[in-house]
Amino acid sequence: MRARVLLLGGTGEARRLAAALEHHPRVEAISSLAGRVREPARPAGAVRIGGFGGVEGLLDWLRTNEIAAVIDATHPFASTMTRSAAAATERLALPYVVLQRPGWEPRDGDDWHWVDRVGDLPVPGERVFLTTGRTDAAAFAASDRWFLLRSVDPPEPPLPARLTVLLNRGPYPVDGELALLREHRIDLLVTKNSGGQQTAAKLTAARELGLPVVIVRRPKLPAVAIVETEAQAVAWLENVIPDSGGA
Known part of the structure; x- marks a missing residue:
């Protein structure tokens, strides 16, 4: 019998990991999606959608479903x-690991301004390209x-008074981004x-x-194990899940 593993998903890494584990001989992965996107990209294998109800709800779910390990690829x-x-x-x-891609690093020619929270705008710019996500638009409502x-x-209100919404899903090519910035005469980019x-x-x-x-800095992670690639996550999983030897 394969060991059940909870894969907290919603990212490209999570989908690739779910595909890699779909036919794994020792692991049955169950992907969990928060349900904040109306039509999420669905991963391979078993999927559950929705929240757990905090720590206590997650504890109950992990016990009820006899989960052997958790990979957090949110x-x-x-x-x-x-x-x-x-x-x-x-x-x-329970064994637990966070699969988190490395953050971006500035390069020569970049003019980056780091902030700790969404909504801080420490530099001028009258036409802002906002790419922090629809749930963070309220932080700019007073601007x-x-x-x-x-x-x-x-996005849902409250929203900035002067707002244009572009509904789209990545990936985005550089040529397309250049054209978009020029078309809308953008003079400031805001992102996480x-x-x-x-x-x-x-x-x-x-x-x-x-x-x-x-650029909004990432929140600090708890003191947990971290891997950066799907291959590292599979290797970690195979190390913490006992090999039953086919019994």
Whole structure:
């Protein structure tokens, strides 16, 4: 019988990991999606959608479903889920690892301005390209700047008074990002340090156009094990899941 593993997902890394584990001889992966996106990209294998109800709800779910290990491949800014998963697995003495892609690092020509929270705008710019996600748009509701917000689903109020919404899903090519910035006469990019290649083209485009970029730092992780690739996650899993020898 294969060991059940909870894969906290919602990222490209999580989908690739789910595909890698779909036919694993020792592991049955169950992907969990938060349900915040109306039509999420569905991973391979078994899937559950929705929250757990905090740490206590997650504890109950892990016990009921006889989970043997948890891989947290949520977004780097899904800090509430990560804290809950770290607390629940510690209480149950379950193996737990965070699969998190490396963050972005500035390059020559970048004009980056780091902030600790969404909503801080320490540099001027009247036409802002906002790529922090639809749930963070409320942090800019009081601003009198003009915003172009790109997200998968429409944002909910409160919202900035001067707002244009672009519904789209990555990846985005550099040429497309350059054209978008020029078309809307963007003079400031605001984003989170999500890392990865899927949405990194906007940073290249901003560099080429000499635009300032406000970047929100990642929240600090709990004291947990961390891997950076799907291959490392599979190797970790095979190390913590006993080999039954086919029995």
